[in-house]
Amino acid sequence: MNKRTNINMTRILNATHDQQLQSWVSSANEAGCDFPIQNLPHGVFRRLGKNEAFRGGVAIGDQILDLAAVINKNILPPAVQASAEAAAKASLNDFMALPTAQRSGLRAALSTLLAIGSAQQHETASCLVPQSEVEYALPARIENFSDFYSSLSHATNVGALFRPDNPILPNYRWLPVGYHGRTSSIRVSGVDVRRPVGQLKDPARDIPDFAPCKRLDYEVELGMLVGQGNELGTAIDIKDTDNHLFGICLLNDWSARDIQAWEYQPLGPFLAKSFMSSLSPWVVTMEALEPYRTGFARPAGEPEPLPHLWCPGLAERGSIDIRIQMQLQTQRMRDSGEAPVVISTSRFTDAYWAMAQLLAHQASNGTNLCPGDLLGSGTLSGPEPESRACLLEMTEGGKKPLQLPNGEQRGFLEDGDTVIMTAYCEREGHARIGFGECRTTVLPARTV
Numbered sequence: 001m002n003k004r005t006n007i008n009m010t011r012i013l014n015a016t017h018d019q020q021l022q023s024w025v026s027s028a029n030e031a032g033c034d035f036p037i038q039n040l041p042h043g044v045f046r047r048l049g050k051n052e053a054f055r056g057g058v059a060i061g062d063q064i065l066d067l068a069a070v071i072n073k074n075i076l077p078p079a080v081q082a083s084a085e086a087a088a089k090a091s092l093n094d095f096m097a098l099p100t101a102q103r104s105g106l107r108a109a110l111s112t113l114l115a116i117g118s119a120q121q122h123e124t125a126s127c128l129v130p131q132s133e134v135e136y137a138l139p140a141r142i143e144n145f146s147d148f149y150s151s152l153s154h155a156t157n158v159g160a161l162f163r164p165d166n167p168i169l170p171n172y173r174w175l176p177v178g179y180h181g182r183t184s185s186i187r188v189s190g191v192d193v194r195r196p197v198g199q200l201k202d203p204a205r206d207i208p209d210f211a212p213c214k215r216l217d218y219e220v221e222l223g224m225l226v227g228q229g230n231e232l233g234t235a236i237d238i239k240d241t242d243n244h245l246f247g248i249c250l251l252n253d254w255s256a257r258d259i260q261a262w263e264y265q266p267l268g269p270f271l272a273k274s275f276m277s278s279l280s281p282w283v284v285t286m287e288a289l290e291p292y293r294t295g296f297a298r299p300a301g302e303p304e305p306l307p308h309l310w311c312p313g314l315a316e317r318g319s320i321d322i323r324i325q326m327q328l329q330t331q332r333m334r335d336s337g338e339a340p341v342v343i344s345t346s347r348f349t350d351a352y353w354a355m356a357q358l359l360a361h362q363a364s365n366g367t368n369l370c371p372g373d374l375l376g377s378g379t380l381s382g383p384e385p386e387s388r389a390c391l392l393e394m395t396e397g398g399k400k401p402l403q404l405p406n407g408e409q410r411g412f413l414e415d416g417d418t419v420i421m422t423a424y425c426e427r428e429g430h431a432r433i434g435f436g437e438c439r440t441t442v443l444p445a446r447t448v
């Protein structure tokens, strides 16, 4: 029997996933809403203009349930009080570090409070804050950021630009290639990106310039946030990775392609990547994503992973059916009131390496992962042209510019461009849930 089909794990669903469940927060029940009662993502927010502390909340419809306010109302079961206190803090690290069962207990209690028929509807309603009246912080204090390269389509398309004869190096199929990124420049959605300045090398000249980047690009990625960590010197068994993942955010991993082309050999990404990465404010928990789990398999003819990067559970539920879109709105579109246009659509299921493999690989040398660590999937391109998840691929290095409906063209991003990532999960018999957005506008470079 094929080892990929011999275990039939059922999805671990509970009452919080019930498609019939509705909230008395009526916006949560509207078709297409990212945050129905089946989602309940965690984030960190404060009310705009109030000079108050950031604190944890849960998104429901177009509102946020303020967990500190809920705690003050004394309407939670005593068993989930400690979890709620951890989730109400100004960063979610302590909550992420809790055992899965404790986090799950809070989810169940919040679902009960927010469901139609709740005995505490009146008290809970007084703990809601409209999303339109808040600003967000990063959901966690991110101490470590590693970025992977888990889409074979992306690696092939980009590899072909840099190494036309040899796009995929032999290690690619045996380990999830990654590198350590910079954490201090990770910013939440809504914070603008300043066009970086760096060394650019025109092939026709002998000497590089020091100038603003001309080939600024986004990368459509998912960010996995680590839950419970592991001790230094130990590994995380791939069968146990579910217990070490907290949830998933949208990640736009900014790239300066011209700086990158000159600096990256032989040690890899540096200043072309470190100037900023953008993260969405809401973390969709692994528990909320459970209904959309799907089997993970490599295409026929690919080598089987080594044993420490494989377990039969991956074949049953190693991937998640997340669809991700990137939209672009130029300054001119904004000025003339034109809506953003969708420029790419990706599916997480197209990745060559699964989340569990990224996590198990990173800890396999004895590295200690910490609660709140961020693991980037890498640019999530698929095989179709419309799934090319960065401009470098889409425009073939700027040679085939993107044609926008208003007649503008883009090889790479220009000042004033806004990019907006969104994503959702959808499955027959289950609610549709979304990730909110990760939105960033490009600011002009500083004067050099």
Ligand code: MN
Residues within 6 Å of the ligand: 147, 148, 219, 221, 253, 376, 378, 379
């Ligand atoms: Mn990246």
